Amino acid sequence: MCGIVGLYYKNPDLEGRLGEMLSDMLIQMTDRGPDSAGVALYHEPAPAGSVKITLQGPDDVDWGGVADEIRDGLGSRSTLTPLANHAVVVAETGGDADSDRIAAWLEERFGDIRVTSIGSAIEIYKEKGLPAGVIDKFALRGTAGTHALGHTRMATESAVTTEHSHPFSTGRDLCLVHNGSLSNHNRWRERLRRDGIRFQTDNDSEVAAGYLTWRLGQGAGLNEALEAAIADLDGFYTFAIGTREGFAVLRDPIACKPAVLAETDDWVAMSSEYRAIAQLPGSENARIWEPDPATIYSWEKH
Amino acid sequence: MPSFDLQDAGVRELNAYLHSDGSADQAVTVEHPGGKHNVAAGAMHDTRVDIHGHVGYYCAGMNDRALVTVHGNAGPGLAENMMGGEVRVRGNASQYCGATAHGGLLVVEGDAAARCGISMKGVNIVVGGSIGHMSAFMAQSGILVVCGDAGDSLGDSIYEARIYVRGRVSGLGADCIEKELGEGHAAELGALLERAGMDPDPSGFRRYGSARQLYNFRIDNVSAY
Structure with missing residues (x-):
C-alpha cells in the first residue's frame, strides 16, 4: 500500500500556497505509507x-x-x-x-x-520517515509552484531506503509516483538500459518512470506514451505523472488500487483517497470522480 | 437528536454509540466525515444515521439493523459484509460495495465502481447508475439491480444470485448467461425498485444468472439457496 497525491493549479493566484496545500494532502496519506515520503515540485524555472x-x-x-x-x-x-x-x-x-x-x-x-x-522546473525531495518529518525537514509548507506530486510509501517489493523512495525522475522534468506493483519490471529495466535509460535502484516504479522517458524520447506525446504503457506494463498501478507543463493520472485495467480525482475552477487534485482532497479550499464544491480503469486523464498548460 | 461532528469527535466514539443499546430508535446525524474510514461500521440497532459529506473506506460495514444514508460519495468497501438494515448512498460508491454482504438493502443512487456485490451472499443491491467490471463475481445469493450499464465480466463464476440490468452489459463472465425474465422476476424486480425509491417499472431490464456449468449444482438442493 502507498498513498499518492497530486495538485495542479489552473488559477495562478494560488501558486504561493502549493507547498502548504500539498503538505496538508500528504499528511492525510500517512497511514497508507509511513516508511518514507517524497515530493516533486515544479517551480522557479x-x-x-x-x-x-x-x-x-x-x-x-x-x-x-x-x-x-x-x-x-x-x-x-x-x-x-x-x-x-x-x-x-x-x-x-x-x-x-x-x-x-x-x-x-x-x-x-x-x-x-x-x-x-x-x-x-522540477525539484525532488524525499526521505525515509513519516510525511510530517519530511515536510518539516525540507520546509515544504513555504514553497510556491505551479504543480506538485507527493508520495507516502509502504514498501512491498524493494528496500526501505531514501533511494527507493518516490517520486522517481528518469527524464528531464518528468516524474512519476506509483501506488501498486509491477510484475514485468525486471525485463523492462534490462531493455530500457540497453536503450540508454539510467536506473538508480531495483524499484519497479522507477522502471515505469524510465519507460515513459523512453517513449517520450522516441517522440511520443505524454498521452501516447501512457497509451503504450497500458499495453506494455503489467501489474497493478495508479500513476500520477508530472511534466514541466502538465499532470496526468492513469490506472491499470484491473483498477484495484484506489484513486480519486477532483476539479474546481482553481485546481485539479488527485489522491489515493478523498480525505486528502477534503483538505483543499473549495473541495466541498469540487467535481469529484473515480478515474476509470485504463483511461488517461491529463491536464496541460497551453 | 444525537449528533457527531467528525472534525471534533473520533469515528470510534460514533461507532461505540451505534453499538450501544442507547442508539436504538434514535436518529443520528454525522457532520464533516471528511473521507474518514469505517464511519458507522457495525451499527447494531434500529438507528437512523444520516452522514452529511463524503466517506472513505468501509462505511457501514457489517451493518446489522440501522438505516444509514450517506449524503455524498462513499470510498471502497461500502457496506462490506452487511447483515441487514439499509445502506443508501446519494452519490457514487467506489469499488467492491456490498462485498460478501449477507442481507439487507444497499442502494447506490449514482454509480458503483468495479467489483460491486462481489461474493454477495443474500444482500439486495440496487444501483441507480452504472457499475464497473467484475461485479457480482462469485455472487452466491441475493439480487443485484443495475439501472444503468454493467462493465466487463459481469457475474463471473456466479452461483445463485440474480442480476437485472437495464442498460448495456460490456461482457458476461464465465458461466454467467442471460436468462428469461418471467412474471415472477418482473414482480420481484419492481418491488425491489420501489423499495429502493427508484422508478418501479421493470420493463427494459434483462436478467442474468448462472449457467450452472461451473459449480456442482444439483436441482435437489435448490431450496437451500
Whole structure:
C-alpha cells in the first residue's frame, strides 16, 4: 500500500500556497505509507540556457565545499542552494546532452551524492520517515509552484531506503509516483538500459518512470506514451505523472488500487483517497470522480 | 437528536454509540466525515444515521439493523459484509460495495465502481447508475439491480444470485448467461425498485444468472439457496 497525491493549479493566484496545500494532502496519506515520503515540485524555472538539478547527499554533506567545486567545474555562474541533505544546482548548459554530461560529472565528482532530478522546473525531495518529518525537514509548507506530486510509501517489493523512495525522475522534468506493483519490471529495466535509460535502484516504479522517458524520447506525446504503457506494463498501478507543463493520472485495467480525482475552477487534485482532497479550499464544491480503469486523464498548460 | 461532528469527535466514539443499546430508535446525524474510514461500521440497532459529506473506506460495514444514508460519495468497501438494515448512498460508491454482504438493502443512487456485490451472499443491491467490471463475481445469493450499464465480466463464476440490468452489459463472465425474465422476476424486480425509491417499472431490464456449468449444482438442493 502507498498513498499518492497530486495538485495542479489552473488559477495562478494560488501558486504561493502549493507547498502548504500539498503538505496538508500528504499528511492525510500517512497511514497508507509511513516508511518514507517524497515530493516533486515544479517551480522557479531555471533561466534560459540553464539546467536545474536536484542533488541528494548524506546527512553530514558539506554543501559549501561542493558549491566551491561546482563553480570551478561548471562555471562561476553556477549556483547551489542547499536544503538539509538535498541541494538544487543551477548551471549553464549547452543543451540536453550537455545537461546529461553535467549530471554525470556531478555524480562522478562527488561519490556519495546522487542526482534525483534534471530539468528546468522540477525539484525532488524525499526521505525515509513519516510525511510530517519530511515536510518539516525540507520546509515544504513555504514553497510556491505551479504543480506538485507527493508520495507516502509502504514498501512491498524493494528496500526501505531514501533511494527507493518516490517520486522517481528518469527524464528531464518528468516524474512519476506509483501506488501498486509491477510484475514485468525486471525485463523492462534490462531493455530500457540497453536503450540508454539510467536506473538508480531495483524499484519497479522507477522502471515505469524510465519507460515513459523512453517513449517520450522516441517522440511520443505524454498521452501516447501512457497509451503504450497500458499495453506494455503489467501489474497493478495508479500513476500520477508530472511534466514541466502538465499532470496526468492513469490506472491499470484491473483498477484495484484506489484513486480519486477532483476539479474546481482553481485546481485539479488527485489522491489515493478523498480525505486528502477534503483538505483543499473549495473541495466541498469540487467535481469529484473515480478515474476509470485504463483511461488517461491529463491536464496541460497551453 | 444525537449528533457527531467528525472534525471534533473520533469515528470510534460514533461507532461505540451505534453499538450501544442507547442508539436504538434514535436518529443520528454525522457532520464533516471528511473521507474518514469505517464511519458507522457495525451499527447494531434500529438507528437512523444520516452522514452529511463524503466517506472513505468501509462505511457501514457489517451493518446489522440501522438505516444509514450517506449524503455524498462513499470510498471502497461500502457496506462490506452487511447483515441487514439499509445502506443508501446519494452519490457514487467506489469499488467492491456490498462485498460478501449477507442481507439487507444497499442502494447506490449514482454509480458503483468495479467489483460491486462481489461474493454477495443474500444482500439486495440496487444501483441507480452504472457499475464497473467484475461485479457480482462469485455472487452466491441475493439480487443485484443495475439501472444503468454493467462493465466487463459481469457475474463471473456466479452461483445463485440474480442480476437485472437495464442498460448495456460490456461482457458476461464465465458461466454467467442471460436468462428469461418471467412474471415472477418482473414482480420481484419492481418491488425491489420501489423499495429502493427508484422508478418501479421493470420493463427494459434483462436478467442474468448462472449457467450452472461451473459449480456442482444439483436441482435437489435448490431450496437451500
